[in-house]
Amino acid sequence: xxxxxxxxxxxxxxxxxxxxxxxxxxTVKFSQIIEYVEKLKEVDTENIEPTYQVNPNYxxxxxxxxxxxxxxxxxxxxxxxxxxxxxxxxxxxx
Amino acid sequence: MDITRLSAVELRKxxxxxxxSSVEIVESYYKxxxxxxxxxxxxxxxxKDEAIKTAKNIDEKIxxxxxxxxxAGIPIAVKDNIATxxxxxxxxxxxxxxxxxxxxxxxxxxxxREDGIIIGKTNMDEFAMGSSTETSYFKKTKNPHDLERVPGxxxxxxxxxxxxFEAPLSLxxxxxxxxxxPASFCGVVGLKPxxxxxxxxxxxxxxxxxxxxxxxxxxxxxxxLLLSVLAGYDEKDSTSVDNKSIDYTKELNSNVKGMKFxxxxxxxxxxxxxxxxxxxxxxxxxxxxxxxEVEEISxxxxxxxxxxxxxISTSEASSNLARFDGVRYGYRAxxxxxxxxxYVNTRSEGFGEEVKxxxxxxxxxxxxxxxDAYYNKAQKVRTLxxxxxxxxxxxxxxIISPTAPILPFKIGEKVNNPxxxxxxxxLTVSVNLAGVCAISVPxxxxxxxxxxxxxxxxRFEEQKILNIAYTYExxxxxxxxx
Numbered sequence: 163x164x165x166x167x168x169x170x171x172x173x174x175x176x177x178x179x180x181x182x183x184x185x186x187x188x189t190v191k192f193s194q195i196i197e198y199v200e201k202l203k204e205v206d207t208e209n210i211e212p213t214y215q216v217n218p219n220y221x222x223x224x225x226x227x228x229x230x231x232x233x234x235x236x237x238x239x240x241x242x243x244x245x246x247x248x249x250x251x252x253x254x255x256x
Numbered sequence: 257m258d259i260t261r262l263s264a265v266e267l268r269k270x271x272x273x274x275x276x277s278s279v280e281i282v283e284s285y286y287k288x289x290x291x292x293x294x295x296x297x298x299x300x301x302x303x304k305d306e307a308i309k310t311a312k313n314i315d316e317k318i319x320x321x322x323x324x325x326x327x328a329g330i331p332i333a334v335k336d337n338i339a340t341x342x343x344x345x346x347x348x349x350x351x352x353x354x355x356x357x358x359x360x361x362x363x364x365x366x367x368x369r370e371d372g373i374i375i376g377k378t379n380m381d382e383f384a385m386g387s388s389t390e391t392s393y394f395k396k397t398k399n400p401h402d403l404e405r406v407p408g409x410x411x412x413x414x415x416x417x418x419x420x421f422e423a424p425l426s427l428x429x430x431x432x433x434x435x436x437x438p439a440s441f442c443g444v445v446g447l448k449p450x451x452x453x454x455x456x457x458x459x460x461x462x463x464x465x466x467x468x469x470x471x472x473x474x475x476x477x478x479x480x481l482l483l484s485v486l487a488g489y490d491e492k493d494s495t496s497v498d499n500k501s502i503d504y505t506k507e508l509n510s511n512v513k514g515m516k517f518x519x520x521x522x523x524x525x526x527x528x529x530x531x532x533x534x535x536x537x538x539x540x541x542x543x544x545x546x547x548x549e550v551e552e553i554s555x556x557x558x559x560x561x562x563x564x565x566x567x568i569s570t571s572e573a574s575s576n577l578a579r580f581d582g583v584r585y586g587y588r589a590x591x592x593x594x595x596x597x598x599y600v601n602t603r604s605e606g607f608g609e610e611v612k613x614x615x616x617x618x619x620x621x622x623x624x625x626x627x628d629a630y631y632n633k634a635q636k637v638r639t640l641x642x643x644x645x646x647x648x649x650x651x652x653x654x655i656i657s658p659t660a661p662i663l664p665f666k667i668g669e670k671v672n673n674p675x676x677x678x679x680x681x682x683l684t685v686s687v688n689l690a691g692v693c694a695i696s697v698p699x700x701x702x703x704x705x706x707x708x709x710x711x712x713x714x715r716f717e718e719q720k721i722l723n724i725a726y727t728y729e730x731x732x733x734x735x736x737x738x
Contacts, residue, residue: 169616172616198566204560207636210639212639216451240354251595
């Protein structure tokens with residue numbers, strides 16, 4: 163059973179905010195989905211290894227070579243705010 | 257001659273024979289787009305000037321007897337979650353409404369290298385999260401076969417563009433069926449490659465262990481042509497697999513004699529529309545008539561696939577979408593007091609409801625106290641689902657089923673009931689969880705609405721499923737009656 167309090171906690175972890183109306187509707191739909199996925203609990207997974215990745219061989223090693231990448235201008239092209247060649251943010255420390 | 261009715265392979269032949277020019281091809285398609293786009297709404301961005309310029313270059317090359325690539329002069333529509341340098345890549349989201357990628361995805365680079373022409377970016381469910389293209393921030397794409405119905409999703413724009421003759425080829429992406437389901441709904445061919453066959457570099461991530469880019473076309477040969485260009489190892493994607501490159505068109509043949517196909521009883525059971533089932537079984541009979549052996553099997557973990565998929569895909573999404581915080585790119589909220597509010601307000605205003613729901617579900621499944629019960633449990637169930645497939649492919653060449661359990665539904669019919677929307681993916685998600693390949697090929701209509709036949713192959717057996725689909729198509733006759 164998912165309560166509004168749980169949804170608030172998850173929203174906080176997700177860096178999302180909902181107003182009261184949205185929260186009501188969301189809690190109902192969210193509970194239905196959680197209830198549905200609970201089905202997984204029926205499956206016996208004793209001694210079964212998880213499959214995080216289907217490829218048998220992954221995460222190859224390579225030489226750490228320095229290569230050309232984006233210029234500072236290109237990297238900042240989509241920044242909502244920038245100054246002196248950096249991403250600009252509100253003050254964090256007083 | 258209506259150029260937009262020709263297949264990509266025919267366009268290529270006529271171009272090389274100098275019967276038509278690349279500029280003529282591109283202009284014919286834009287004319288068609290101007291006529292039909294007001295009804296279909298398949299595109300978010302059109303790139304006409306750039307496309308005409310590229311076409312002129314290709315015509316010049318041909319005039320000078322220079323060698324041209326295998327996609328020379330062929331217009332291609334690209335799903336808007338695939339990065340295109342200098343062109344907007346929105347992911348169907350407000351949060352990326354003005355994002356202009358500073359680089360090309362590897363698949364886009366490959367298309368350009370083969371002289372393909374990008375004609376626009378197609379509409380999609382926001383961040384590829386949906387089965388109807390209705391969660392797009394920008395517009396609702398309509399099914400060209402019935403404008404009151406959805407084209408499927410999440411690559412609905414790419415499927416509708418090909419079905420509506422707005423492009424001969426297009427790119428979509430899959431996480432749980434987002435190429436195959438819209439291909440089925442729009443009556444075109446769509447292929448989900450084996451995980452690792454096509455580079456994901458430049459595909460904006462939804463669920464990294466499931467995502468693959470796949471081609472759409474109006475016939476199997478065109479699908480094989482585009483797949484041959486897309487496939488191949490890329491050092492920029494550590495999960496891409498270093499196999500030798502294959503020209504799938506060369507080995508295309510129509511012979512299924514002696515092949516063994518499996519029909520999973522779970523894919524023909526509860527929740528499957530009887531009319532869809534009937535059409536698919538007719539196609540199975542046709543394949544039998546061509547010499548294939550068909551047997552019923554069981555994939556016993558099928559009933560857990562959808563739950564497993566939604567836990568894993570949303571968990572990965574919650575992590576992948578953490579990057580959208582209003583700092584380096586994308587939308588930033590106007591009002592905030594401090595850094596935390598900047599993040600929260602940006603994300604709350606920038607993401608739509610379905611995206612928020614999936615971030616929340618994933619965050620929940622990964623959160624302290626629930627991680628083992630949900631996320632880890634799902635990854636273990638995934639092992640069992642994969643074993644079902646491994647076992648089936650020991651004995652059978654392919655698994656055959658409907659692509660979607662239902663016919664294309666009405667716009668608005670399911671959008672307020674997420675769980676009922678998720679059910680559209682019930683026959684496609686297992687393929688992504690197991691990392692195998694599958695194709696959807698049209699197999700007839702019910703009251704004018706297309707039905708898709710799904711052919712699932714083992715890992716890296718794209719040639720085999722293309723051949724089966726090709727054989728079926730040759731014996732089926734023309735389908736797209738638009």
